[in-house]
Structures are given as C-alpha cells and as structure tokens.
Amino acid sequence: MSDLKQDLARLKTAFDEAITEAMSSSAVEQLKVQFLGKKGEMTSILRGMGALSAEERPAAGQLANQVREHIEAKLESALTALKEKEKDLRLKHEKIDVTMPGVRQFQGARHPLTKVIDEICGIFLGLGFTIAEGPEVELDEYNFELLRIPEGHPARDTQDTFYITDKMVLRTQTSPVQIRVMKEQQPPIKIVCPGKVYRSDALDATHSPIFHQIEGLVVDKGVTMGDLVGSLQLFARQLFGEKTQIRLRPHHFPFTEPSCEVDITCWNCGGSGCRTCKGEGWIEVLGAGMVHPGVLRNCGIDPEVYSGFAFGIGVERTAMGRYGIDDIRNFYENDLRFLRQFR
Numbered sequence: 001m002s003d004l005k006q007d008l009a010r011l012k013t014a015f016d017e018a019i020t021e022a023m024s025s026s027a028v029e030q031l032k033v034q035f036l037g038k039k040g041e042m043t044s045i046l047r048g049m050g051a052l053s054a055e056e057r058p059a060a061g062q063l064a065n066q067v068r069e070h071i072e073a074k075l076e077s078a079l080t081a082l083k084e085k086e087k088d089l090r091l092k093h094e095k096i097d098v099t100m101p102g103v104r105q106f107q108g109a110r111h112p113l114t115k116v117i118d119e120i121c122g123i124f125l126g127l128g129f130t131i132a133e134g135p136e137v138e139l140d141e142y143n144f145e146l147l148r149i150p151e152g153h154p155a156r157d158t159q160d161t162f163y164i165t166d167k168m169v170l171r172t173q174t175s176p177v178q179i180r181v182m183k184e185q186q187p188p189i190k191i192v193c194p195g196k197v198y199r200s201d202a203l204d205a206t207h208s209p210i211f212h213q214i215e216g217l218v219v220d221k222g223v224t225m226g227d228l229v230g231s232l233q234l235f236a237r238q239l240f241g242e243k244t245q246i247r248l249r250p251h252h253f254p255f256t257e258p259s260c261e262v263d264i265t266c267w268n269c270g271g272s273g274c275r276t277c278k279g280e281g282w283i284e285v286l287g288a289g290m291v292h293p294g295v296l297r298n299c300g301i302d303p304e305v306y307s308g309f310a311f312g313i314g315v316e317r318t319a320m321g322r323y324g325i326d327d328i329r330n331f332y333e334n335d336l337r338f339l340r341q342f343r
C-alpha cells in the first residue's frame, strides 16, 4: 500500500511540475494522455492495485481517485486558460484594422492595342456597324483570289505571306472576313472586322510578323465615295479630335476602285507642321476605296445593283501615334513597366 501511496505522490508531483511548463493547449492535451491516458502513468500505477489486500484496496482506490481528480481539475483549468490565451492571440493576429488602407491587388488593365481596337470599333458601332470576325488560318481563295489578287500578283509577295499549304495561309489582312460575310448574306452590309493579321516581316521597331487591323465594309444600293468620305470624316473626328480634317490621296488596291490613302491633320500641330508629322501637317492613318465591282461579283453580289466602300487601318500604327510609342515591339514584350502606363 505504501508503494502505491508513494507512486501516487510521485505522480502528483511530477504532474504538478509538468502542468506548470505546459505553454499550449496541445501540450496540456499531451499531459492528459501521458498521466490519465489508457496507457498513461495512472493506469500503470493502478495495475499495482491487484497486489493489494481486499482491505487496502478501497483506501488505495480513494487515494487514486483523489490524485486523478486533482490532475483532471488542474488539466481543465490549464486548458481553459491556455485556450483563452490562444484565442486572444489569434484574434490579435487576425484583427483587421479597417482604418488601414487596403492592399491594392494589381488588377492589370486592357492592353493598349485592345483599348484602341475597342475605341475604333465603338465609333463604328455608334454609326450602326456590326462587328464580324473570322479565322486567322484562311483559304488562299478568300485572302487573295476573291480580292482580285491572283496567283503571281505582286501584292502576294509584297505581303510576305505565311503559307500553311499552297491553298491555306495565315491571313495577311482581315478582308477575307468581309468576303465570307458577302458570300453568306446579301446587302445591306455594314461591318467592321478587327483582328490579328500575319506577314512574314522581320521584327523591328516598326514591323512585326503579327499585328492588328480593323477593316470596314459597307455594301448597299447607291453607296458613294461621298458616303466613304463622310464616314471617315466622322470617324477621324471622334478618334483624333473634333477639329481633325481628313485628306484623301489617290492610291491603288486590287480590291477597291477608286482607292486612296487617307491622312488626318497632325494630332500634335493641327496641320501647321511639326516633328510628329515631319513638317507635313498631315499623318497617314488608313487606306480606303470603293469596293471593286469584280470583288462584289466574286461574292455573288451584283455590282449593277449594289456598290460599297471599304477601309483598312493598322491598329499598332494608330496606337503608336496616339501614345507616342516609337517601337512596335513594346506591344508584344509584356513589360509591365510599359503596360502599366495604360491603366
């Protein structure tokens, strides 16, 4: 009996020491297992009870229960205190000072090319156009043939073309989209076609093998050059400023007749001549013309009944002018120092 008493006293002392060193609720949980667990120290001491006489057992049992209750009480109070402390600590750390400024998440922004494409398309949507898109891997027939650029036509090699097969190309302009629309529906047609185009040009400050264009097409009865000029005048004023004037210079495209290059008064000097417009006062922004009757016929549209105008604008070129960017590669290198300027 006395050994059991001593064992219980030693156990109590050992526990009282250990509980003072328990600095966390999990440490207390461990003490609980260590002292009161199935394989705990109390259990191994109680196994000694078997050796006691029947008279000694009740007293031994009572003593053991006292020590167990002592240990349980201490465990409980320590657990409560430590859980409280741990909760306060967690709350302290989790506390959000709502007066602190928020951590601004870098949200990014539309790419400058996307902004210019959206702005230009927005102007024509406002003029009643709809947006049409089409495949970038295109039939040679739609990209060249039906646009009156037959095999061997100089326009083919000028536009150094990426050939997938002898009948399939990476489109060199978005015009095949207009061809697809004209083949699918009869006039009236009023569309703008934005998208990527490909030309096997070497990448340098002003050329890229992949760039963006927006072309427009209007086909209906009685469409005139006047409609083309009026529409482009409206467009130029909305994109470059109300005082912007346009100037048309005769040009040649296989798919339009007559054709022209279109200049606007310089957005920097207003036309008086400066470094931006190389003293010209005018800056070339797009090309246009009346749809060649041969192209209408190629798409099953009768040029005796219908006429149309079309135009094409380079997006990178427009964005470079607008934002004063002198190297086209900035658009593709994803350098955040460059892109962040357009937030």
Ligand code: 2U9
Residues within 6 Å of the ligand: 173, 175, 176, 178, 179, 212, 213, 215, 216, 217, 253, 255, 256, 286, 287, 288, 289, 291, 292, 295, 310, 311, 312, 313, 314, 315
């Ligand atoms: C059809 C009929 C006619 C589209 C046109 C231009 C003039 C033009 C250039 C602008 C800058 C290409 O990226 S660029 O170098 N494009 O100048 N494009 S008329 O004429 C069409 C298109 C489709 C059925």
